[in-house]
Amino acid sequence: MSQTSVLFDVAGPRTRARHRVYTVISLVVILGLAALLVLRMADRGQFAYDLWEPFLTPEYIQALLVDGLLQTLKMAFFSVILAVVFGTIFGVGKLSDHASVRWVCWSVVEFFRAVPVLMLMIFLYFSYGAGPGGLDAFWCVVIALTLYNGSVLAEVFRAGILAVPRGQSEAAYAIGMRKTQVMTQILLPQAVKIMLPAIISQCVVALKDTSLGYAITAPGLTFVGKQIYTDFQNQLQTVIVVASLYVSVNLVLTWIATWVQRKFVGEKKILEVSMVAETEVGAGLAPGAR
Amino acid sequence: MELVLSNFDLYLSAFRLTIGLFLVSAVGSLLLGTLLAAMRVGPIAFMSKAATVYITVVRNTPLLIIFVFVIIGLPKLGILFRSVEELGISSFFFRACLALTLYTSTFVAEAIRSGINAVPLGQAEAARAIGLTFGGTMTQVVLPQAFRATVPPLASVFIALLKNTSVAYAFGILEATARMKYFTNISGNDLPIFLIFAAGYVVLVEIISFGANRLERRWRVAR
Numbered sequence: 001m002s003q004t005s006v007l008f009d010v011a012g013p014r015t016r017a018r019h020r021v022y023t024v025i026s027l028v029v030i031l032g033l034a035a036l037l038v039l040r041m042a043d044r045g046q047f048a049y050d051l052w053e054p055f056l057t058p059e060y061i062q063a064l065l066v067d068g069l070l071q072t073l074k075m076a077f078f079s080v081i082l083a084v085v086f087g088t089i090f091g092v093g094k095l096s097d098h099a100s101v102r103w104v105c106w107s108v109v110e111f112f113r114a115v116p117v118l119m120l121m122i123f124l125y126f127s128y129g130a131g132p133g134g135l136d137a138f139w140c141v142v143i144a145l146t147l148y149n150g151s152v153l154a155e156v157f158r159a160g161i162l163a164v165p166r167g168q169s170e171a172a173y174a175i176g177m178r179k180t181q182v183m184t185q186i187l188l189p190q191a192v193k194i195m196l197p198a199i200i201s202q203c204v205v206a207l208k209d210t211s212l213g214y215a216i217t218a219p220g221l222t223f224v225g226k227q228i229y230t231d232f233q234n235q236l237q238t239v240i241v242v243a244s245l246y247v248s249v250n251l252v253l254t255w256i257a258t259w260v261q262r263k264f265v266g267e268k269k270i271l272e273v274s275m276v277a278e279t280e281v282g283a284g285l286a287p288g289a290r
Numbered sequence: 291m292e293l294v295l296s297n298f299d300l301y302l303s304a305f306r307l308t309i310g311l312f313l314v315s316a317v318g319s320l321l322l323g324t325l326l327a328a329m330r331v332g333p334i335a336f337m338s339k340a341a342t343v344y345i346t347v348v349r350n351t352p353l354l355i356i357f358v359f360v361i362i363g364l365p366k367l368g369i370l371f372r373s374v375e376e377l378g379i380s381s382f383f384f385r386a387c388l389a390l391t392l393y394t395s396t397f398v399a400e401a402i403r404s405g406i407n408a409v410p411l412g413q414a415e416a417a418r419a420i421g422l423t424f425g426g427t428m429t430q431v432v433l434p435q436a437f438r439a440t441v442p443p444l445a446s447v448f449i450a451l452l453k454n455t456s457v458a459y460a461f462g463i464l465e466a467t468a469r470m471k472y473f474t475n476i477s478g479n480d481l482p483i484f485l486i487f488a489a490g491y492v493v494l495v496e497i498i499s500f501g502a503n504r505l506e507r508r509w510r511v512a513r
Binding site for chain 1: 331332333334335336337340346347350351352353354355358359362363366367368369406414424428432449453454455456457459460466467470471474475480481484487488491492495496
């Protein structure tokens with residue numbers, strides 16, 4: 001007997017019959033809801049060709065992919081790279097032997113983890129960005145995302161370094177290595193392997209958060225989407241198209257994270273860090289609690 | 291700085307709105323999230339598939355897009371939630387909470403599911419072996435342990451929810467982030483204003499994580 005869940009036993013014939021009834025009921029309810037939505041859309045003329053037209057016109061597709069998706073990916077890419085640098089510095093800093101360094105790193109990380117990314121963006125853009133010679137919106141988004149994701153990654157790095165067995169650093173000290181050498185040659189290389197899936201999961205979070213650039217007119221998918229729906233008044237259609245672009249990119253990232261997890265970390269326990277996205281191995285689900 | 295201090299009532303009312311958004315969506319997403327988690331771990335394959343699809347799609351969609359869908363998209367279908375206005379609730383507030391709930395419930399569902407998965411299979415087997423009924427196994431053995439294991443991930447989810455309420459700013463709700471923008475617009479010295487508003491969020495986040503820590507310590511079981 002293969003029991004797959006703690007919650008219930010393998011079903012017998014009567015239970016299976018009951019489950020079939022439930023399946024039919026839930027099928028009817030869900031299909032009913034879907035049908036209601038589709039009918040409503042048809043009723044309001046939301047399937048009219050001219051509302052969907054921009055997503056079939058080459059210029060708009062190009063705008064969505066080049067000015068939208070590419071810019072979004074660029075913002076996410078820059079902020080993840082910078083966040084890894086920020087995270088390394090502050091993660092190692094939180095493990096420093098000097099109480100003052102530890103304290104400073106700790107408070108910086110706690111601060112940026114608690115402040116909403118959107119608020120950070122708005123502050124950066126409207127206080128230092130808008131106007132001549134200021135930061136442009138693109139970099140405001142990148143800086144805000146770097147500070148937030150970097151703080152989360154600092155916690156990941158710290159936990160990753162602590163997860164390296166103690167004997168490793170003790171052995172390194174015993175053969176006469178210095179503190180910096182132990183960190184850069186012994187601890188970090190081993191920690192990176194454990195942390196990779198968490199870093200990739202954080203990419204999903206960064207990518208989703210680039211959409212907040214909408215509030216400060218930063219380039220990206222949401223910005224292009226807004227231009228399209230102000231021109232065509234096709235909010236619903238735009239939301240559907242933009243959301244599916246985001247979902248597909250995120251699913252690819254999740255798939256990579258799962259693959260990396262299998263390849264480099266194996267069946268070992270996944271690094272657990274509070275407030276950090278977790279990768280569900282094999283579940284095919286996206287990580288990314290922000 | 292003085293500007294905020296002399297208008298401290300505006301500061302407080304902005305945070306009251308932030309907390310209001312947070313509490314309503316927290317309750318909503320706990321209910322919807324529990325339902326989704328139950329569907330997901332339940333024995334009925336179709337329900338489990340449906341919940342998985344919903345969770346995967348919504349989790350991977352940025353919150354902002356969900357806000358656009360609920361606040362700008364649904365009215366296109368004639369869904370305006372006028373009926374809540376008769377109850378004296380602003381429909382903007384209601385729709386912001388709805389967007390936050392739809393989004394956060396998927397994370398709640400995953401947190402609950404991971405809590406249930408954290409209970410070792412041997413626990414249920416042992417309970418059955420000593421003759422507990424299905425109900426007894428559930429209420430005495432499995433669920434208490436699952437509930438405890440759910441506390442830390444749920445705390446993370448709720449901290450994220452608190453910060454996510456700021457997205458409502460982009461849709462004309464005067465919560466803390468919008469109020470900060472209001473103050474920085476009329477003042478020349480923005481950094482202190484940012485810091486004082488950030489401090490509000492830091493305090494709220496610390497309250498949630500302190501509460502979660504207390505609960506976790508209180509309910510910790512020796513394994």
